[in-house]
Amino acid sequence: xxxxxxxxxxxxxxxxxxxxxxxxxxxxxxxxxxxxxxxxxxxxxxxxxxxxxxxxxxxxxxxxxxxxxxxxxxxxxxxxxxxxxxxxxxxxxxxxxxxxxxxxxxxxxxxxxxxxxxxxxxxxxxxxxxxxxxxxxxxxxxxxxxxxxxxxxxxxxxxxxxxxxxxxxxxxxxxxxxxxxxxxxxx
Amino acid sequence: xxxxxxxxxxxxxxxxxxxxxxxxxxxxxxxxxxxxxxxxxxxxxxxxxxxxxxxxxxxxxxxxxxxxxxxxxxxxxxxxxxxxxxxxxxxxxxxxxxxx
Numbered sequence: 001x002x003x004x005x006x007x008x009x010x011x012x013x014x015x016x017x018x019x020x021x022x023x024x025x026x027x028x029x030x031x032x033x034x035x036x037x038x039x040x041x042x043x044x045x046x047x048x049x050x051x052x053x054x055x056x057x058x059x060x061x062x063x064x065x066x067x068x069x070x071x072x073x074x075x076x077x078x079x080x081x082x083x084x085x086x087x088x089x090x091x092x093x094x095x096x097x098x099x100x101x102x103x104x105x106x107x108x109x110x111x112x113x114x115x116x117x118x119x120x121x122x123x124x125x126x127x128x129x130x131x132x133x134x135x136x137x138x139x140x141x142x143x144x145x146x147x148x149x150x151x152x153x154x155x156x157x158x159x160x161x162x163x164x165x166x167x168x169x170x171x172x173x174x175x176x177x178x179x180x181x182x183x184x185x186x187x
Numbered sequence: 188x189x190x191x192x193x194x195x196x197x198x199x200x201x202x203x204x205x206x207x208x209x210x211x212x213x214x215x216x217x218x219x220x221x222x223x224x225x226x227x228x229x230x231x232x233x234x235x236x237x238x239x240x241x242x243x244x245x246x247x248x249x250x251x252x253x254x255x256x257x258x259x260x261x262x263x264x265x266x267x268x269x270x271x272x273x274x275x276x277x278x279x280x281x282x283x284x285x286x287x
Binding site: 003033036093 | 231
């Protein structure tokens with residue numbers, strides 16, 4: 001039952017992430033990315049990483065993708081306009097290099113393509129995954145956890161400074177830029 | 188149970204899709220989404236090995252990777268918004284101010 005579920009979710013994950021990079025419309029790409037993140041969260045659940053699976057849905061599919069969609073709609077992008085010889089050349093090169101990467105991986109993994117070991121019994125089954133992760137996070141990994149808060153603070157200040165834009169524009173040029181300028185504080 | 192090699196294969200394929208997305212697309216936002224796909228492939232490998240080695244440290248690392256990804260997305264999107272204000276485009280091959 002579990003391998004069957006895994007194959008189903010893996011198929012959803014691969015197809016939707018392929019559609020992310022193939023679809024012309026950025027909004028559709030973002031929505032397929034949400035689907036990919038949800039499928040990945042389901043795979044985490046199958047691996048008994050319940051906490052990570054739920055954080056994946058809340059943080060990735062929730063917060064990060066809302067930010068993406070907000071910026072896409074703020075910039076008012078339509079379909080991508082693509083064409084030209086250099087573009088075809090670059091696109092061909094891109095797919096070629098991707099195929100080379102897959103071939104490399106297959107070559108390296110060829111010895112290990114036997115099914116490999118299956119997972120040992122779940123260590124967190126007694127106490128629950130979230131409790132175990134929390135215990136580890138607040139004991140052995142306490143210092144990195146605190147550093148994380150500094151990282152988020154720096155990112156927040158950086159985003160505000162970057163998105164605020166320039167203030168010292170001359171008044172003549174500032175007048176049309178003002179309409180586009182003020183919503184940037186929300187981004 | 189799920190064999191180890193299936194999970195690693197899935198992680199590798201997901202990473203490759205992200206790489207191809209970065210190489211092929213020219214919309215900066217889609218390139219950014221491809222980078223997110225690559226981060227998630229790494230996270231999947233972390234969770235897989237955390238399960239198979241019977242420790243939870245891999246899941247803690249995924250937690251930190253998610254934090255870094257959130258910070259990276261916020262700053263990257265702010266930069267893209269600024270570039271759009273300056274150049275009126277998000278296509279990376281039209282952003283060539285550094286070209287002599």
